Amino acid sequence: QVQLVESGGGLVQAGGSLRLSCVASTGIFSINAMGWYRQAPGKQRELAAYITTGGNTYYVNSVKGRFTISRDNGKNTVYLQMNSLKPEDTAVYYCNGLGVGPRGYWGQGTQVTVSS
Numbered sequence: 001q002v003q004l005v006e007s008g009g010g011l012v013q014a015g016g017s018l019r020l021s022c023v024a025s026t027g028i029f030s031i032n033a034m035g036w037y038r039q040a041p042g043k044q045r046e047l048a049a050y051i052t053t054g055g056n057t058y059y060v061n062s063v064k065g066r067f068t069i070s071r072d073n074g075k076n077t078v079y080l081q082m083n084s085l086k087p088e089d090t091a092v093y094y095c096n097g098l099g100v101g102p103r104g105y106w107g108q109g110t111q112v113t114v115s116s
């Protein structure tokens with residue numbers, strides 16, 4: 001059974017921090033690099049960061065130095081620590097295996113709202 005459950009979003013002032021969590025089913029987590037994606041209102045979903053099974057990471061330029069992705073393989077969980085948040089980080093955040101297209105299975109996501 002495919003499972004992706006995101007949590008940890010909320011409303012925060014600019015400059016604040018949030019930590020997102022995502023529990024994934026073993027079938028997704030154990031064989032894939034895991035990514036955090038985000039979709040802002042009126043925009044397409046974009047990849048914000050990913051982490052490979054070996055722990056290598058990638059960040060889109062707009063979040064470099066502010067976001068940190070990590071994974072706990074024993075808990076099938078991937079995290080996104082978000083610091084120095086900006087209003088432009090406002091979006092619904094999703095986790096998924098790297099490369100999953102829009103027709104793949106997606107969880108409900110978690111809303112992050114950053115006020116100015």
